[in-house]
Each structure stands twice: as C-alpha cells, then as structure tokens.
Amino acid sequence: xxxxxxxxxxxxxxxxxxxxxxxxxxxxxxxxxxxxxxxxxxxxxxxxxxxxxxxxxxxxxxxxxxxxxxxxxxxxxxxxxxxxxxxxxxxxxxxxxxxxxxxxxxxxxxxxxxxxxxxxxxxxxxxxxxxxxxxxxxxxxxxxxxxxxxxxxxxxxxxxxxxxxxxxxxxxxxxxxxxxxxxxxxxxxxxxxxxxxxxxxxxxxxxxxxxxxxxxxxxxxxxxxxxxxxxxxxxxxxxxxxxxxxxxxxxxxxxxxxxxxxxxxxxxxxxxxxxxxxxxxxxxxxxxxxxxxxxxxxxxxxxxxxxxxxxxxxxxxxxxxxxxxxxxxxxxxxxxxxxxxxxxxxxxxxxxxxxxxxxxxxxxxxxxxxxxxxxxxxxxxxxxxxxxxx
Ligand code: PLP
Numbered sequence: 001x002x003x004x005x006x007x008x009x010x011x012x013x014x015x016x017x018x019x020x021x022x023x024x025x026x027x028x029x030x031x032x033x034x035x036x037x038x039x040x041x042x043x044x045x046x047x048x049x050x051x052x053x054x055x056x057x058x059x060x061x062x063x064x065x066x067x068x069x070x071x072x073x074x075x076x077x078x079x080x081x082x083x084x085x086x087x088x089x090x091x092x093x094x095x096x097x098x099x100x101x102x103x104x105x106x107x108x109x110x111x112x113x114x115x116x117x118x119x120x121x122x123x124x125x126x127x128x129x130x131x132x133x134x135x136x137x138x139x140x141x142x143x144x145x146x147x148x149x150x151x152x153x154x155x156x157x158x159x160x161x162x163x164x165x166x167x168x169x170x171x172x173x174x175x176x177x178x179x180x181x182x183x184x185x186x187x188x189x190x191x192x193x194x195x196x197x198x199x200x201x202x203x204x205x206x207x208x209x210x211x212x213x214x215x216x217x218x219x220x221x222x223x224x225x226x227x228x229x230x231x232x233x234x235x236x237x238x239x240x241x242x243x244x245x246x247x248x249x250x251x252x253x254x255x256x257x258x259x260x261x262x263x264x265x266x267x268x269x270x271x272x273x274x275x276x277x278x279x280x281x282x283x284x285x286x287x288x289x290x291x292x293x294x295x296x297x298x299x300x301x302x303x304x305x306x307x308x309x310x311x312x313x314x315x316x317x318x319x320x321x322x323x324x325x326x327x328x329x330x331x332x333x334x335x336x337x338x339x340x341x342x343x344x345x346x347x348x349x350x351x352x353x354x355x356x357x358x359x360x361x362x363x364x365x366x367x368x369x370x371x372x373x374x375x376x377x378x379x380x381x382x383x384x385x386x387x388x389x390x
Pocket of ligand 1: 009010069070071072073075100102147149150151176178179199200201208209210
C-alpha cells in the first residue's frame with residue numbers, strides 16, 4: 001500500500017547519514033565517556049565533538065550544552081532547575097497558554113508545590129504579545145518560558161522582543177525550540193535566550209536525545225543527581241551513539257536549511273491552496289503570521305478531525321490532530337482554543353507537517369484524498385448544510 005508520512009512534527013525518520021555517523025558507536029566504540037582509559041577517551045572525544053557541533057548550531061559555547069533524554073526533559077530541567085534554585089518553594093513563572101505540555105504541565109506541577117504561574121493569552125494568529133509579557137512581570141517572577149515556534153500551528157513567537165524584556169528585568173528566559181531548530185536560524189546570545197530546549201528526533205536524528213542550552217552564569221538545580229556528568233547538571237552515563245547522531249542531524253539541518261525551507265514551503269503552499277480551491281469551509285490557523293515553513297494546521301467546518309484522519313490513514317496518509325502527546329484527547333486543542341477558534345472548528349482541525357522526503361506528487365495526492373474525505377463526511381453530516389465562509 002502507498003504510504004505518505006506527513007507528521008514530521010511528531011517525529012521524523014532517521015536520516016541514513018545520521019545512522020552512518022552513529023553506527024561505529026553502536027558497534028566498536030563502546031566506552032564510558034567518564035572512563036580515563038583508551039575506550040573512555042574515544043567516547044569522550046565523540047561526546048565533546050558533538051557538543052561543539054550543537055553549540056555552533058545555536059552560536060553558543062560547547063560548555064553551555066547539557067545533554068538530556070529529549071525535549072521534555074530539557075524543558076523540565078529548565079523550569080524546575082530555575083524554580084528550585086533558591087531552595088524556596090515559591091516564586092512566579094510566566095509562560096504562554098500555547099506551550100507544549102512539557103512546559104504547561106510542569107508549570108501546573110510547580111503551582112501545586114507553592115509556585116504561581118501566569119499563562120499568557122495569544123491573539124487570533126497564535127502570537128504572544130510582548131507587552132503582555134511585560135505586564136505580567138512581578139517582583140517575585142523567577143522565570144519566563146515562551147516557545148520559539150508552536151508544534152500545532154507552526155506560529156513563530158516574538159522571541160527577540162521577549163528576550164529583550166527578560167534581560168532588561170534580569171529574569172531568566174527559557175525558550176522551547178524543539179520544533180524550530182533546523183528550520184530557523186537561531187543565535188541564543190543575540191536573542192537573549194538564557195535556556196533553550198532542543199530535541200533530536202524532530203530533525204531526522206534518533207529519538208531519546210536532546211539538550212538544554214544553559215547560558216554561562218545561569219544557576220540551575222539538577223533534576224537527576226548522581227555522577228558529575230554534564231557539569232553536574234544531569235547525571236547518568238551519556239548515550240554516545242545518540243549524541244553523535246543528534247550532532248550529525250543538527251549539522252545537516254543547518255547546512256541544508258535554505259533548500260529545506262524552500263522545498264517544504266512550496267509543498268505546504270500547494271496543499272493549502274489546493275484545499276482552499278477544492279472545498280468551502282476551510283480555515284488555515286495562524287496563516288496571517290510568521291510560521292514554520294512545513295507546518296499547516298487546517299480546520300474543516302462540520303467534520304471531526306478523528307474521522308478525517310481515519311480516512312487519510314485508509315489512503316496511507318499519516319497526519320495528526322495536533323500534538324502526538326494529546327492523541328485520543330476528546331477536548332479541543334488548547335492551542336486553537338487559546339487562539340479563539342470555536343470548539344466545533346477546533347475539533348475539525350488537523351495538522352500536516354511536511355518533511356525532506358515528501359514530493360509535489362504526494363502533496364497533490366493528499367489534497368485529493370483530503371477533499372474526498374471531507375466531502376464524504378460532510379455528505380453524511382447533519383451539521384453541514386451549505387457553504388459557510390469562515
Ligand atoms: N516541546 C515541543 C514544542 C514539542 O513539539 C515536543 C515534542 O513534540 C516536545 C517539547 C517534547 O520533546 P521530546 O519528544 O523530545 O521529549
């Protein structure tokens with residue numbers, strides 16, 4: 001059966017070049033990077049070279065990179081690491097209402113422990129207003145956390161403005177860049193970011209590896225204690241093969257960023273214009289703002305996203321109804337709700353995220369399959385009476 005993978009924001013296939021880079025560390029080179037002997041030194045060398053590559057990808061210093069098990073752990077380390085710094089279980093955190101659950105649920109957990117949190121609203125295009133960030137600052141604010149680009153809509157946040165505000169008030173600024181790395185050029189110093197969460201499996205690297213950039217001078221409490229790995233910020237023997245793969249994936253993504261952007265953007269434009277032409281009652285969420293080039297969040301009036309996805313799956317097309325972490329959740333997406341999308345339309349919204357291996361022909365195939373599915377579902381829906389402009 002024909003298969004078309006259009007869920008690259010959930011995860012990406014492993015690039016064969018990444019696999020080749022990892023292979024020696026899954027077979028011959030097996031040392032523990034903390035061992036002083038020959039085997040350990042080989043592993044340590046790979047670890048430090050990888051750290052340099054990732055650091056140069058975000059214009060940081062290698063010693064500012066802490067390897068973690070992925071984006072979720074990096075977000076947790078940033079938020080909890082700052083919150084627990086002073087040893088007091090109180091203080092205020094500013095974040096946005098459209099963050100990934102790795103940030104949102106960590107903030108909720110912190111609230112249960114005695115901290116307080118402000119969840120900033122977004123406008124109809126899914127953007128946080130930097131003025132709102134400024135207004136939310138309190139004397140006891142210990143951290144700001146606003147993502148670089150949203151995983152459901154691809155909408156880019158005003159990170160540079162928020163960074164400037166954070167620096168002006170001397171508040172650490174954490175940015176979840178899990179979806180943005182490799183798609184946007186990012187220089188942490190210029191953007192005044194103090195903590196930046198990264199993940200490998202969104203950029204054709206292996207799953208289960210990520211990193212947190214921690215700006216020199218930012219104090220952080222470790223979440224995992226044990227040995228002196230990762231400057232004492234994250235104990236545990238490093239997964240060298242995964243780290244090497246992550247570094248190779250970052251290097252490829254950055255080297256090929258322009259080709260990638262042009263290519264996926266043209267596929268996305270083809271998809272969106274094709275659907276708008278073929279169907280009434282289609283809304284592209286966040287389309288008026290700046291978005292990641294490969295992500296499209298599309299609402300279809302009077303249909304359920306889960307039914308559309310089922311039809312697509314029968315045609316071999318893999319897409320999603322939002323974050324992979326919320327699959328099966330009957331509630332409309334918290335991101336679309338925050339943007340003021342009516343619940344019925346939010347429930348009829350799907351996310352398509354293109355990748356390097358997709359083709360124009362696949363975009364056409366998807367337009368046809370999607371239009372057929374929506375037409376069919378509307379034909380059996382009592383809610384769909386006539387074409388309603390959105
Ligand atoms: N942050 C964002 C914006 C994400 O999209 C994801 C994953 O979907 C994560 C964090 C979690 O990353 P990981 O899957 O590496 O734990």
